[in-house]
Amino acid sequence: MALRGLELEVPRGSVVGLLGPNGAGKTTTLKAIMGLVRPDRGRITLFGSQGSDPRARARVGFLPEQPYFELYLTPRKILRYYGRLSGMSEERIKARSAHLLNLVGLGEVGDLSMEKFSKGMLQRVGLAQALLAEPELLILDEPSTGLDPLGKIEVRDLLNDLRRSGVTVLLSSHQLSEIEEICDRVAVISDGRNVASGALDELLRSRDEFLVGLAAPPPVGKEPALPPPAAWTGDRTGVVVPREALRTVLRCLLDAGLEVERVGPRRMSLEEFFLERVGRTGGEGK
Amino acid sequence: MKKFASDLFTVAWGVVQDALHRKVFYAVLAFTVILILLVPMLPSAEVGVQLDLAREAALGLVSIMAFVLAVILASTILPGEMGKRTIYNTLSRPVSRKRYFLGKYLGILAVLAASLLVSYGVVLALVGVKFGVFSPGLAKALLAIFLEGAVLAAVAMLASVNLSPVVCVLLTGLFYVVCHVKGDFLYRTMTDPAHPAVLRGLAGIFYYLLPNLERLNINETVAHGERVFRVGAPELLLLLGLAAAFSAVFFSLGAFLLERKDL
Numbered sequence: 108m109a110l111r112g113l114e115l116e117v118p119r120g121s122v123v124g125l126l127g128p129n130g131a132g133k134t135t136t137l138k139a140i141m142g143l144v145r146p147d148r149g150r151i152t153l154f155g156s157q158g159s160d161p162r163a164r165a166r167v168g169f170l171p172e173q174p175y176f177e178l179y180l181t182p183r184k185i186l187r188y189y190g191r192l193s194g195m196s197e198e199r200i201k202a203r204s205a206h207l208l209n210l211v212g213l214g215e216v217g218d219l220s221m222e223k224f225s226k227g228m229l230q231r232v233g234l235a236q237a238l239l240a241e242p243e244l245l246i247l248d249e250p251s252t253g254l255d256p257l258g259k260i261e262v263r264d265l266l267n268d269l270r271r272s273g274v275t276v277l278l279s280s281h282q283l284s285e286i287e288e289i290c291d292r293v294a295v296i297s298d299g300r301n302v303a304s305g306a307l308d309e310l311l312r313s314r315d316e317f318l319v320g321l322a323a324p325p326p327v328g329k330e331p332a333l334p335p336p337a338a339w340t341g342d343r344t345g346v347v348v349p350r351e352a353l354r355t356v357l358r359c360l361l362d363a364g365l366e367v368e369r370v371g372p373r374r375m376s377l378e379e380f381f382l383e384r385v386g387r388t389g390g391e392g393k
Numbered sequence: 394m395k396k397f398a399s400d401l402f403t404v405a406w407g408v409v410q411d412a413l414h415r416k417v418f419y420a421v422l423a424f425t426v427i428l429i430l431l432v433p434m435l436p437s438a439e440v441g442v443q444l445d446l447a448r449e450a451a452l453g454l455v456s457i458m459a460f461v462l463a464v465i466l467a468s469t470i471l472p473g474e475m476g477k478r479t480i481y482n483t484l485s486r487p488v489s490r491k492r493y494f495l496g497k498y499l500g501i502l503a504v505l506a507a508s509l510l511v512s513y514g515v516v517l518a519l520v521g522v523k524f525g526v527f528s529p530g531l532a533k534a535l536l537a538i539f540l541e542g543a544v545l546a547a548v549a550m551l552a553s554v555n556l557s558p559v560v561c562v563l564l565t566g567l568f569y570v571v572c573h574v575k576g577d578f579l580y581r582t583m584t585d586p587a588h589p590a591v592l593r594g595l596a597g598i599f600y601y602l603l604p605n606l607e608r609l610n611i612n613e614t615v616a617h618g619e620r621v622f623r624v625g626a627p628e629l630l631l632l633l634g635l636a637a638a639f640s641a642v643f644f645s646l647g648a649f650l651l652e653r654k655d656l
């Protein structure tokens with residue numbers, strides 16, 4: 108069983124990242140939403156309709172993991188094929204194809220057969236086909252796979268633009284930095300279950316640790332001794348403190364004549380959060 | 394309705410384009426045309442009933458080509474799309490699996506019809522040039538070949554939902570053989586009291602369940618100028634009904650299985 112008791116909600120207008128180790132069920136989740144696999148139990152709705160209803164998919168764009176196409180076709184022809192199946196008029200297909208091929212950096216090769224395309228170029232064609240019918244919901248399975256660093260930045264910018272234009276995005280990715288930069292919300296899946304989900308800011312705000320920010324770092328060699336396990340940050344402009352040691356550390360810093368600028372819950376990195384929830388072993392081949 | 398027709402046409406046209414990019418399509422077609430052109434060189438064609446023999450041999454070759462094309466296309470298209478995962482891109486559109494399956498089937502039938510038209514032209518030209526006879530009546534045999542190809546394509550597509558192309562080809566080949574011998578072999582097995590009851594029962598089930606494809610083989614009758622048995626419109630309509638009914642059954646089973654398959 109790939110998924111068990113998974114609950115996932117994607118609010119309209121949000122960008123939700125799906126995280127999880129290999130084999131956790133991310134792709135299965137996305138395929139189930141698209142009606143490509145059928146859950147034994149449970150309910151999947153798209154804009155209020157059953158996910159398996161083809162009409163519900165009219166408002167969705169989907170990029171499968173490592174998309175593949177009939178390579179003898181050109182990108183423009185493949186977009187024409189998918190455009191027709193999406194019920195678009197010939198004029199609209201033509202206009203959207205030209206725009207999207209330029210957007211994904213394939214404007215120059217839009218009329219060449221895809222036989223000699225690299226993995227990254229096929230990924231770009233995949234993105235173009237997902238965006239073709241101007242979807243309200245975009246579902247992307249590993250959108251940056253195969254792309255060079257520049258391509259990854261372009262995808263990031265593209266997703267940010269889409270977010271600004273009100274498109275709802277659900278994406279799975281192994282690139283934690285990508286998720287952290289683009290997504291408003293995340294859902295962490297492990298072993299087919301949703302182990303954490305919510306707004307990224309909420310999730311990454313540690314409930315047990317605080318960050319004490321200083322106006323200026325203490326002079327070298329003049330740092331006050333901190334009670335363990337409190338620790339200086341790398342640039343020595345802050346101290347990470349467990350909740351129970353906060354009072355003691357604050358007193359210690361003030362007694363040493365240091366100016367405390369702010370105190371707040373420490374924001375974890377997504378990587379820390381991910382490892383905390385999934386564990387270092389919760390991955391491969393599960 | 395417009396979207397339904399447009400979807401079917403788009404998917405079917407994709408199959409035609411796909412076939413036109415397959416070397417096997419041209420190889421089978423070219424091989425058949427060459428063999429048809431060599432028919433007059435058969436030793437038996439030199440004596441007495443050359444025209445009838447030539448027509449019969451040519452129709453036999455066209456039958457083989459049609460069945461090979463129908464089975465290869467129908468056995469490989471769906472597994473190919475599932476294996477390469479191009480099916481995800483199509484089925485993530487507002488297109489139902491049934492519609493997609495029907496589009497693929499119609500595309501195969503279009504390729505089959507086009508190949509038969511080419512073959513028809515070649516056979517007509519051969520008979521015309523070699524014997525000075527115009528034989529438009531051969532179209533009746535070609536229609537029957539098309540109908541049998543349609544049944545075989547439906548069977549192969551049904552099998553291809555869950556099986557590999559090689560297994561599909563083998564199964565459809567077995568289906569073809571059994572359905573051609575059922576009128577004789579299965580009937581005798583079913584009615585011979587010397588056979589065990591279980592065997593007779595099994596033979597009976599297959600006899601009544603499977604179509605008698607031999608009914609669709611009118612090559613000999615047509616090649617010999619319908620001198621013994623005339624193939625008129627009622628007979629052709631009956632064949633059409635038989636093929637349509639069995640194709641519909643196998644197609645529906647395939648669509649049902651695809652609908653429930655996890656991709």
